[in-house]
Amino acid sequence: MDAEIIAVGSELLTPQHIDTNSLHLTEKLNNLGILVRFKTIVGDSTDDLAGVFRAALGRSPLIILTGGLGPTDDDLTRDVVAKVLERPLHEIGELRQRIQQRYARLGRPMPQNNLRQAQVPEGAEWLENRNGTAPGIWIEHKDNIIILLPGPPRELEPLFESTCVPRLERLGSGGRIKTRVYKIVGLPESEVDQLIAPLYRPFTNPTTTILASLGSIEIHLRARAATDREVETRLAELGDKIELALGDHVYSTKGESLEEVVGMYLVMRQRTIAVAESCTGGLLAERLTRISGSSTYFLGGAVCYTNEMKIRWAGVPAELIQIHGAVSQSVAQALAEGVRSRAGSSIGLGITGIAGPTGGTQEKPVGLVFIALADERGTQVREFHFPGDRDRVRYWATQMALEMVRRRIRD
Amino acid sequence: MDAEIIAVGSELLTPQHIDTNSLHLTEKLNNLGILVRFKTIVGDSTDDLAGVFRAALGRSPLIILTGGLGPTDDDLTRDVVAKVLERPLHEIGELRQRIQQRYARLGRPMPQNNLRQAQVPEGAEWLENRNGTAPGIWIEHKDNIIILLPGPPRELEPLFESTCVPRLERLGSGGRIKTRVYKIVGLPESEVDQLIAPLYRPFTNPTTTILASLGSIEIHLRARAATDREVETRLAELGDKIELALGDHVYSTKGESLEEVVGMYLVMRQRTIAVAESCTGGLLAERLTRISGSSTYFLGGAVCYTNEMKIRWAGVPAELIQIHGAVSQSVAQALAEGVRSRAGSSIGLGITGIAGPTGGTQEKPVGLVFIALADERGTQVREFHFPGDRDRVRYWATQMALEMVRRRIRD
Numbered sequence: 001m002d003a004e005i006i007a008v009g010s011e012l013l014t015p016q017h018i019d020t021n022s023l024h025l026t027e028k029l030n031n032l033g034i035l036v037r038f039k040t041i042v043g044d045s046t047d048d049l050a051g052v053f054r055a056a057l058g059r060s061p062l063i064i065l066t067g068g069l070g071p072t073d074d075d076l077t078r079d080v081v082a083k084v085l086e087r088p089l090h091e092i093g094e095l096r097q098r099i100q101q102r103y104a105r106l107g108r109p110m111p112q113n114n115l116r117q118a119q120v121p122e123g124a125e126w127l128e129n130r131n132g133t134a135p136g137i138w139i140e141h142k143d144n145i146i147i148l149l150p151g152p153p154r155e156l157e158p159l160f161e162s163t164c165v166p167r168l169e170r171l172g173s174g175g176r177i178k179t180r181v182y183k184i185v186g187l188p189e190s191e192v193d194q195l196i197a198p199l200y201r202p203f204t205n206p207t208t209t210i211l212a213s214l215g216s217i218e219i220h221l222r223a224r225a226a227t228d229r230e231v232e233t234r235l236a237e238l239g240d241k242i243e244l245a246l247g248d249h250v251y252s253t254k255g256e257s258l259e260e261v262v263g264m265y266l267v268m269r270q271r272t273i274a275v276a277e278s279c280t281g282g283l284l285a286e287r288l289t290r291i292s293g294s295s296t297y298f299l300g301g302a303v304c305y306t307n308e309m310k311i312r313w314a315g316v317p318a319e320l321i322q323i324h325g326a327v328s329q330s331v332a333q334a335l336a337e338g339v340r341s342r343a344g345s346s347i348g349l350g351i352t353g354i355a356g357p358t359g360g361t362q363e364k365p366v367g368l369v370f371i372a373l374a375d376e377r378g379t380q381v382r383e384f385h386f387p388g389d390r391d392r393v394r395y396w397a398t399q400m401a402l403e404m405v406r407r408r409i410r411d
Numbered sequence: 412m413d414a415e416i417i418a419v420g421s422e423l424l425t426p427q428h429i430d431t432n433s434l435h436l437t438e439k440l441n442n443l444g445i446l447v448r449f450k451t452i453v454g455d456s457t458d459d460l461a462g463v464f465r466a467a468l469g470r471s472p473l474i475i476l477t478g479g480l481g482p483t484d485d486d487l488t489r490d491v492v493a494k495v496l497e498r499p500l501h502e503i504g505e506l507r508q509r510i511q512q513r514y515a516r517l518g519r520p521m522p523q524n525n526l527r528q529a530q531v532p533e534g535a536e537w538l539e540n541r542n543g544t545a546p547g548i549w550i551e552h553k554d555n556i557i558i559l560l561p562g563p564p565r566e567l568e569p570l571f572e573s574t575c576v577p578r579l580e581r582l583g584s585g586g587r588i589k590t591r592v593y594k595i596v597g598l599p600e601s602e603v604d605q606l607i608a609p610l611y612r613p614f615t616n617p618t619t620t621i622l623a624s625l626g627s628i629e630i631h632l633r634a635r636a637a638t639d640r641e642v643e644t645r646l647a648e649l650g651d652k653i654e655l656a657l658g659d660h661v662y663s664t665k666g667e668s669l670e671e672v673v674g675m676y677l678v679m680r681q682r683t684i685a686v687a688e689s690c691t692g693g694l695l696a697e698r699l700t701r702i703s704g705s706s707t708y709f710l711g712g713a714v715c716y717t718n719e720m721k722i723r724w725a726g727v728p729a730e731l732i733q734i735h736g737a738v739s740q741s742v743a744q745a746l747a748e749g750v751r752s753r754a755g756s757s758i759g760l761g762i763t764g765i766a767g768p769t770g771g772t773q774e775k776p777v778g779l780v781f782i783a784l785a786d787e788r789g790t791q792v793r794e795f796h797f798p799g800d801r802d803r804v805r806y807w808a809t810q811m812a813l814e815m816v817r818r819r820i821r822d
Contacts, residue, residue, distance in 0.1 A: 289692025
């Protein structure tokens with residue numbers, strides 16, 4: 001059984017709002033083996049909503065509408081659904097009483113339009129909402145199941161869990177849907193695709209999607225099967241081949257971020273780390289310390305934006321900066337070695353570069369970054385030329401610094 | 412002219428991803444007086460996409476499709492649009508050359524499938540993409556305008572701005588929609604609403620929306636009128652009253668972030684800043700240095716995760732830590748004063764606290780953070796108890812540190 005989610009509300013068509021309910025619903029539906037095939041967002045307009053709902057009836061067995069169940073005039077979902085299905089609305093005595101009691105408890109007069117929330121289309125079931133006045137509504141209509149849910153997440157989520165999940169389980173597709181995600185650093189998207197397309201092409205289950213995000217490529221495999229075990233077998237059948245083909249370019253197979261993976265390696269190998277960064281301005285330290293428990297391996301970071309701070313905090317010799325300039329291989333090396341010895345860590349990282357948009361020259365353009373890694377085996381320095389704006393250069397620089405650590409410790 | 416946005420990609424139908432491109436496009440379209448009436452998300456399936464696209468052709472004069480223009484087999488948008496419109500794809504010589512040259516420059520062999528990106532439906536215009544290989548595509552078909560844009564925001568955004576906005580302006584709806592955003596720190600949402608509800612209630616144009624985001628409250632006014640001038644008058648009529656009512660709680664009226672506002676103040680007053688942070692792990696330095704040009708006022712940051720680094724980098728006396736503990740008012744003060752004197756900056760900031768999830772005690776629970784600001788007038792220390800998880804505590808701590816600087820310099 002495939003599903004479609006329709007989010008109703010003009011505010012969801014502004015630049016400021018986005019429909020997040022559908023993420024929660026998608027996760028819950030996938031756990032039940034139900035795939036979401038369409039998501040639509042439509043404003044508070046009778047005609048627009050009716051059109052979208054009619055299209056959904058023709059293509060999706062399960063339709064979930066969220067929002068537009070409130071008491072005000074622009075809450076149209078209940079009325080439009082009733083009209084399209086040709087099921088007149090009836091007031092439910094119990095719902096009317098509940099609403100009246102709620103206002104009595106609050107000691108406030110009840111606005112008359114609140115009683116709209118006591119109305120339900122003919123032949124529909126209402127679903128108890130413990131956190132608000134608008135009940136959910138469950139309609140079985142010909143070959144479709146239609147569910148109406150209130151928009152506020154704190155109402156929608158418990159209501160869906162307690163009333164819809166058990167009903168959908170009983171209807172039982174019995175199936176399961178799971179996603180496996182491989183994350184890769186250091187290869188461009190088209191090269192990844194060339195390597196793995198011959199592997200995934202014969203498969204329709206799992207399906208394969210390749211996504212390029214900032215600083216890494218993700219491969220998503222999505223399988224569906226009757227049981228947890230079968231779905232895992234299907235994922236492994238294709239996934240293991242992909243993992244083998246990409247080798248050590250894969251840094252994550254369970255959704256972990258690169259800083260998480262590096263953290264796990266550091267803990268496993270009982271190593272510690274300290275960093276001295278210039279153009280990344282603290283982003284490297286920030287990424288390393290995002291991880292809960294990072295205080296066991298992260299000792300400290302120096303954000304050396306000026307030459308003086310490079311000298312004072314990381315012990316970079318002033319002559320080095322004079323001779324080679326602050327953005328140079330030698331200064332990167334001195335930052336890494338200096339911060340390592342000052343913090344007494346097993347590993348020291350140094351980053352110096354030009355993040356832009358200003359500060360570049362012909363000889364040292366925006367995007368030029370030197371990254372050094374110092375440990376007991378010596379110091380490795382790499383030169384990079386990152387494309388893009390300030391944010392991208394900074395992010396890429398921290399990504400490659402973390403990748404250097406990953407490869408160094410893994411060996 | 413109303414618009415519809417169709418986001419293509421199976422990953423957008425998983426619980427992990429959401430379509431954010433449509434927010435950017437909606438803002439740009441609204442500025443042109445174009446209202447977005449529908450948003451649809453559909454997976455990488457020929458039939459599903461064809462169905463959604465056909466429905467859009469029947470109801471929306473302007474249709475924007477995002478994503479699915481990449482080089483891989485699951486990138487279907489170009490082919491499906493060509494098929495539905497019955498316009499065969501033709502290879503454009505210039506596009507072929509550009510793609511080949513790009514690979515030649517990188518010194519890498521070009522995967523054959525990349526040439527799909529040189530194909531364009533008959534009678535369509537291609538739109539230059541300066542940040543990737545997939546060009547945009549502009550099609551005028553009967554009464555519809557259809558725009559195909561690449562999915563990555565760093566490609567989509569400049570491409571839309573430089574090629575589509577001028578074309579849409581020439582087509583001219585005449586009307587204007589504009590949003591004014593006030594950002595507030597230090598007041599809860601309900602209090603903001605109580606203060607301004609009597610002001611905005613009489614207005615239907617602009618409309619008012621209050622949004623609570625991490626660390627700040629935003630008030631969005633949206634007005635629509637025939638001319639830029641009229642729309643500005645409408646925004647000012649309500650906006651000026653709101654600004655007056657909220658006074659110095661408003662830190663931004665043009666969309667600036669708090670770190671941007673603080674940066675502008677520092678430049679204006681010719682002050683410099685250095686920071687010593689523990690639980691925020693570099694996030695404060697990172698936020699300050701996100702701003703291009705921050706090297707004129709930001710001198711350096713010490714991420715002192717261990718006691719030794721607090722002593723070595725910020726000169727915190729060891730006895731202070733022994734007596735009061737690392738998370739204490741005295742250590743925050745010593746961090747701020749120490750980093751100020753070591754960096755020779757006008758302002759020093761110190762942060763120490765417990766971000767969690769572990770490390771809390773009954774006496775010093777997770778969320779406890781001390782923030783100190785030192786300048787020539789002395790040192791001010793504040794104690795905070797932030798709710799929420801590690802990310803929220805870290806973000807809130809940097810937000811309040813920046814707010815302390817804003818208030819201190821503004822005076």
